[in-house]
Amino acid sequence: MSISVVMAGGGTAGHTSPLLATAEKLLEHDSELRLVCVGTSKGLENRVIPDAGLPLQLIPPVPLPRSLSPALFSVPPRLISAIRAAEHILKNACADVVVGFGGYVALPVYLAARKLRIPIVVHEQNAIPGLANKIAARFAQVVAVSFPDTPLPKSVFVGLPMREAIAALDRDGARVPARERLGVQGAGAVLLVSGGSQGAQSLNQAVAAARAELLESGISIIHVLGSANFADDVRIEHPNGAVYAPFAYLDQMEAAYAAADLMLGRSGAGTVMETAMVGLPTLFVPLPHGNGEQGQNASFLVNAGAGLVVADELLTADFLMQQVPALLADQARLAEMSRKARDLVPATAAEKLAALVVETAALSPNLQS
Numbered sequence: 624m625s626i627s628v629v630m631a632g633g634g635t636a637g638h639t640s641p642l643l644a645t646a647e648k649l650l651e652h653d654s655e656l657r658l659v660c661v662g663t664s665k666g667l668e669n670r671v672i673p674d675a676g677l678p679l680q681l682i683p684p685v686p687l688p689r690s691l692s693p694a695l696f697s698v699p700p701r702l703i704s705a706i707r708a709a710e711h712i713l714k715n716a717c718a719d720v721v722v723g724f725g726g727y728v729a730l731p732v733y734l735a736a737r738k739l740r741i742p743i744v745v746h747e748q749n750a751i752p753g754l755a756n757k758i759a760a761r762f763a764q765v766v767a768v769s770f771p772d773t774p775l776p777k778s779v780f781v782g783l784p785m786r787e788a789i790a791a792l793d794r795d796g797a798r799v800p801a802r803e804r805l806g807v808q809g810a811g812a813v814l815l816v817s818g819g820s821q822g823a824q825s826l827n828q829a830v831a832a833a834r835a836e837l838l839e840s841g842i843s844i845i846h847v848l849g850s851a852n853f854a855d856d857v858r859i860e861h862p863n864g865a866v867y868a869p870f871a872y873l874d875q876m877e878a879a880y881a882a883a884d885l886m887l888g889r890s891g892a893g894t895v896m897e898t899a900m901v902g903l904p905t906l907f908v909p910l911p912h913g914n915g916e917q918g919q920n921a922s923f924l925v926n927a928g929a930g931l932v933v934a935d936e937l938l939t940a941d942f943l944m945q946q947v948p949a950l951l952a953d954q955a956r957l958a959e960m961s962r963k964a965r966d967l968v969p970a971t972a973a974e975k976l977a978a979l980v981v982e983t984a985a986l987s988p989n990l991q992s
Contacts, residue, residue: 632724633662705731782972832940861913
């Protein structure tokens with residue numbers, strides 16, 4: 624009898640990417656496995672999950688205010704409504720196990736699963752856990768983490784689940800076709816810039832201010848601006864062959880990773896672990912807001928000499944011109960950073976998490992009856 628899995632995660636690629644990678648491995652394990660994903664109407668999941676061929680059902684969003692405000696009073700009734708919607712999904716799916724990846728879509732599903740006595744597997748992608756996973760870790764059967772020092776009870780270190788296209792990427796072998804696909808097939812070095820699925824205004828502004836000088840120095844730029852920030856940005860071809868190639872969003876970041884020699888990006892867990900796994904040297908710019916998880920995410924790479932970091936307020940056009948051309952000219956340093964990064968990150972996280980999900984599903988009352 625095939626198991627029924629309900630997976631909850633949405634909002635940004637930080638939640639949807641590990642969900643999709645784990646789903647990929649679960650279906651490899653058992654093609655008859657029944658799988659339903661849960662999201663809200665506001666997140667990236669509304670596009671990427673259906674595009675992956677997976678069923679998606681929606682519950683009402685319940686964002687949790689980060690500070691004391693009148694918005695707090697609307698949380699309880701909205702949460703109750705979302706829990707009821709999640710219960711309906713779990714019952715209809717005859718769920719044997721719930722797998723949550725955090726974010727505000729996960730909390731109602733965790734609470735509904737607890738009420739219905741359905742086993743829960745939590746995966747926390749950041750070094751500093753979010754509120755939903757902190758709560759669920761108290762009653763989940765399994766708590767899997769991406770970073771070995773994540774402060775959650777009962778945690779098991781598995782790494783960050785990634786799609787096979789990234790986990791098995793050969794950057795050297797894929798470089799030429801990737802550059803052709805993205806339109807940066809000149810002979811010079813390539814800088815990849817991305818602020819994550821939603822973009823990053825400070826990165827975009829600094830790169831825009833340095834763009835002419837970077838191109839003049841022979842450096843091509845693949846710039847993923849984020850859909851909300853992509854307006855009239857146009858491709859630029861310098862007479863020396865360097866190219867500025869802007870994109871609103873890239874579904875398959877493995878092509879960008881293969882094409883690039885260096886990346887400038889935020890230090891969300893997905894970016895940190897993906898660039899480390901493929902061995903792409905990266906200059907991280909942690910998000911200056913939140914609870915500091917982005918700075919903590921990148922610290923193990925920076926401490927090992929496998930990555931570099933700059934504070935958001937120090938990221939300027941002058942900084943980029945002082946650092947980027949010198950880094951790209953130092954091939955020995957880039958090669959060493961690449962080697963160290965690959966050695967630090969496990970490539971089997973998706974398989975490990977999928978195995979834990981299958982083991983946990985065996986605790987389901989549906990399968991034991």
